[in-house]
Amino acid sequence: MQDQDLLELLRRTPEPAISTLMERYGGLVYAVVRRKLPEGVFCAADVEGCVADTFSEFYLDLDRYAPEKGSIRSWLCVIARNNALDLVRRRYREANILPLDERMMAENKESLLEGDWEERELRGRTLTAVKELGEPDREILLRKFYLGESSKEIAARLGLTAVNVDTRTHRAIGKLRKKLKEWGESM
Incomplete structure (x- = not known):
C-alpha cells in the first residue's frame, strides 16, 4: 500500500488504517523513541506511551502532513523524535535534575x-x-x-x-x- 492509499484510507475508515499504519511503522517509531529516552530514567510504559502519542498526533494533525515534503515514514520519525525529546525535557524539569551526566x-x-x-x-x-x-x-x-x-x-x-x-x-x-x-x- 502506497502512502497516498494509506492517507485516503485514514480519511475514510480511520480504525483499520491506523492499525495498518502501526503494523507498518510501529517498530520504527518504537526504535526512534527508545533511542531518545535513556533506559535508566524511562520505563517501557513511557516508551509505549510516547509511541502511542506519536500515532495519535499523526492522525489528529493529518491535515498538516504534506506528502511533497516527505514520506509518512519520515513524518512519523520527526513526530516520534520531537515527542520523545519533549518527554525528556518535561521529566527532567519535573524532577529538577540536569540530564547531562x-x-x-x-x-x-x-x-x-x-x-x-x-x-x-x-x-x-x-x-x-x-x-x-x-x-x-x-x-x-x-x-x-x-x-x-x-x-x-x-x-x-x-x-x-x-x-x-x-x-x-x-x-x-x-x-x-x-x-x-x-x-x-x-x-
Missing part, C-alpha cells in the same frame, strides 16, 4: 560523529569548556541553552535572582569564548 555527555559526543570534523571538534571543546566552568555557571548554561529554561526558572531552582542568572550567563559565555579562542590559537 557523564554517560549522556559521551552519547552526545558520539552523535557528533555524523557532522563534519571541524564542527565535531568545536562542539567537543565547547562541552569540555562548559564542564570546566564550575557551578553554578555550568548548570545555568546547560539549563538555559540545553533545556531551554528561562532566567526566572533557573533563578528559582538555584536560589538566585533572574538578574544574577543573566549576569552569570553573560560572564560564562565570555569565559567560553576566551577559552575557545585560546584553544584555536594553540591548534
